[in-house]
Amino acid sequence: MNIELSDLTRKFGRTIAVDGVTLDAGPGVLGLLGPNGAGKTSLLRMLATILPPSSGDLRLLERDPARPAQRREIRRRLGYLPQNLGYYPSFTVVEFVEYFALLKEMPPHIVPKAVATAIERVELGAKAKAKLRTLSGGMLRRVGIAQAIVNEPQLLLFDEPTAGLDPEQRVAFRALMRYFGQTATVIVSTHLVEDVGAACTEVALMSEGKIAFRGTPEELTARGVDHGVGDAPLERGYSAVLAAARSAS
Amino acid sequence: MSTPDDVDLDRVWANVAAEVWRRQPGRVERTAARLLKSPGLARALLTTPSLLLPWLIATVVVLGAGALAQVAAGQPLVWLIAPSLAAVGIAYAYGPGIDPAWELSCSMAVSDRMVLLTRAVVVFAANALLGLVASAATIGTAASAGTVTLTFAWLLPMTAICALALAVAVAARSASAGAGAGVAAWIILVLARGLASAPSGAPGSAPGVQLTAAITDANLYLPYLAVAVCCAAAVIYATRPQRGPQ
Numbered sequence: 144m145n146i147e148l149s150d151l152t153r154k155f156g157r158t159i160a161v162d163g164v165t166l167d168a169g170p171g172v173l174g175l176l177g178p179n180g181a182g183k184t185s186l187l188r189m190l191a192t193i194l195p196p197s198s199g200d201l202r203l204l205e206r207d208p209a210r211p212a213q214r215r216e217i218r219r220r221l222g223y224l225p226q227n228l229g230y231y232p233s234f235t236v237v238e239f240v241e242y243f244a245l246l247k248e249m250p251p252h253i254v255p256k257a258v259a260t261a262i263e264r265v266e267l268g269a270k271a272k273a274k275l276r277t278l279s280g281g282m283l284r285r286v287g288i289a290q291a292i293v294n295e296p297q298l299l300l301f302d303e304p305t306a307g308l309d310p311e312q313r314v315a316f317r318a319l320m321r322y323f324g325q326t327a328t329v330i331v332s333t334h335l336v337e338d339v340g341a342a343c344t345e346v347a348l349m350s351e352g353k354i355a356f357r358g359t360p361e362e363l364t365a366r367g368v369d370h371g372v373g374d375a376p377l378e379r380g381y382s383a384v385l386a387a388a389r390s391a392s
Numbered sequence: 393m394s395t396p397d398d399v400d401l402d403r404v405w406a407n408v409a410a411e412v413w414r415r416q417p418g419r420v421e422r423t424a425a426r427l428l429k430s431p432g433l434a435r436a437l438l439t440t441p442s443l444l445l446p447w448l449i450a451t452v453v454v455l456g457a458g459a460l461a462q463v464a465a466g467q468p469l470v471w472l473i474a475p476s477l478a479a480v481g482i483a484y485a486y487g488p489g490i491d492p493a494w495e496l497s498c499s500m501a502v503s504d505r506m507v508l509l510t511r512a513v514v515v516f517a518a519n520a521l522l523g524l525v526a527s528a529a530t531i532g533t534a535a536s537a538g539t540v541t542l543t544f545a546w547l548l549p550m551t552a553i554c555a556l557a558l559a560v561a562v563a564a565r566s567a568s569a570g571a572g573a574g575v576a577a578w579i580i581l582v583l584a585r586g587l588a589s590a591p592s593g594a595p596g597s598a599p600g601v602q603l604t605a606a607i608t609d610a611n612l613y614l615p616y617l618a619v620a621v622c623c624a625a626a627v628i629y630a631t632r633p634q635r636g637p638q
Contacts, residue, residue: 211503219501223499225496230492245435246497248502259407263405
C-alpha cells in the first residue's frame with residue numbers, strides 16, 4: 144500500500160479539520176469529494192508531508208513521514224499540486240518546472256529530459272520559453288501539473304487540479320490521471336463530480352472531517368437511485384451520502 | 393514521409409526539446425551548487441527575494457547615499473543604516489507571502505529549513521560586505537573619527553538585529569513583522585543609548601557622537617552577542633524537523 148492512514152486526526156485549536164480518518168490506497172486514482180470545509184485540503188496537506196497530524200498513524204510509500212530521513216525519501220517520490228499554486232512571474236515554464244525538479248533532488252543529468260517530457264505531457268511545449276507572467280490561469284494550472292509529474296512520482300496529490308482548465312484540457316488531464324494511476328497512487332481532491340466519474344477508480348467522500356463513503360464511482364451512483372437532489376446520477380449519489388452523513392451526526 | 397515502426401517519436405522529441413530548452417546555469421549558480429553540494433539549494437538561494445538584482449541595487453544606492461552624507465556632513469549614516477537594511481533583507485529572505493511558491497517548496501526534498509538558513513547566511517554576508525565597503529569609504533571623515541575600530545563596530549549590533557528580525561519573522565510567519573521588529577529595535581536602541589550618553593545640559597549639541605553610542609558602547613557588546621545567540625537558537629528550534637504528531 145502506498146498510503147496507510149489509521150485514526151488520523153488534525154486539529155487547529157478547537158477545530159477538528161480531519162477527524163480519525165482511516166484509509167489505505169495502492170496504485171489507482173482516488174477521488175476525494177466533499178463540501179467546502181470537509182477537511183479535504185488538510186488531509187491532502189498531511190499526505191504531502193507539509194502538515195503533521197495531531198494524532199494517528201500515517202505511512203506513505205511504506206515510510207514514516209515523521210522521521211526526517213524517511214520524509215525526505217517520500218518527498219523525492221511525491222508530486223503535489225496545491226490549491227493555490229504560487230509562481231515566480233519572471234520564471235519561464237522550463238525554469239519553473241526545472242526548479243522544482245532540482246528541489247525534489249532529481250539527478251541533475253536527467254532533469255532536462257524530465258522537464259521536457261512533463262511540459263509536453265501538459266501540452267505546453269509551445270509556451271516552454273514563455274514567462275509565467277504572460278500565461279493564462281489555465282496555462283499556469285498546467286505548469287503546476289507539470290512540476291507535480293516531473294519526477295514520475297509514486298504518490299501524486301492534486302488539490303482542485305481542473306480549476307481554470309477548459310473542457311478540452313480537463314479531458315486531457317483526466318487521461319493524464321489515468322496514465323499515472325496505472326503505476327502510482329493518484330489522489331485528486333475536487334468539487335467536480337464529473338471529473339471523478341470519468342477518471343477515478345475509487346471515491347472517498349469527506350464530511351465534517353470524516354470519511355462518509357468509500358467505494359467505486361458506480362457504488363456512489365447506486366446510493367443516489369432514490370434521491371432527488373442533483374442533475375447527474377453521480378451527483379445524486381454524492382448528495383444522498385452527504386445528507387445521510389449530516390443526519391447521522 | 394514515413395518513419396520506421398520501432399522509432400518512438402515522442403521520446404525523440406523529448407530529447408530534442410530537452411536540448412533546445414536546456415538552461416545553462418550561470419557561474420554563480422554552479423559555484424553555489426558545488427559549495428552547497430545541492431543544485432536545488434543553489435537554485436533556491438538564487439531566487440532569494442532580497443538577493444535579486446533590484447534589491448541589491450537598492451541596498452547599494454542607500455548605503456552609497458549614506459556614505460556620501462557621512463563624508464559630506466559628518467553624520468554617521470552608514471553605521472546607522474547598515475544594521476536595519478540587513479535586518480529587512482534577512483526577514484524578506486524566505487517565508488509565506490514572500491516566496492510565491494512557499495507551500496509547494498515545503499513539500500520538497502530539499503528542506504525548507506536548509507533553504508531558510510542558507511538564504512539568511514548569504515543575505516547577511518552580502519549586506520555585511522556592502523556595509524563594510526561603504527563604511528571603509530568613510531574612514532578618515534569626522535563621523536568615523538579616524539578610527540578603523542568604529543568602522544567595523546556596527547557588525548556586532550547588526551548581527552543581533554538580524555537574528556532578532558529572523559526570529560520574529562519565523563515565529564510570526566510574517567516577513568513584515570520580522571522586518572518591523574528589527575528596524576524598530578534598532579531605532580529604539582540607537583535613540584535610547586544616544587539620549588543616555590548625551591552630555592547633560594546640552595541635548596543635541598553633538599548628535600553624531602550620541603547616535604553612535606549604540607555602536608561604540610563596549611558595555612553593549614555582550615548583550616548583543618547574547619541576543620544574537622538566543623535568537624539564532626530560537627530560529628533553529630522553531631524550524632526543527634517535526635519528528636512526530638503535534
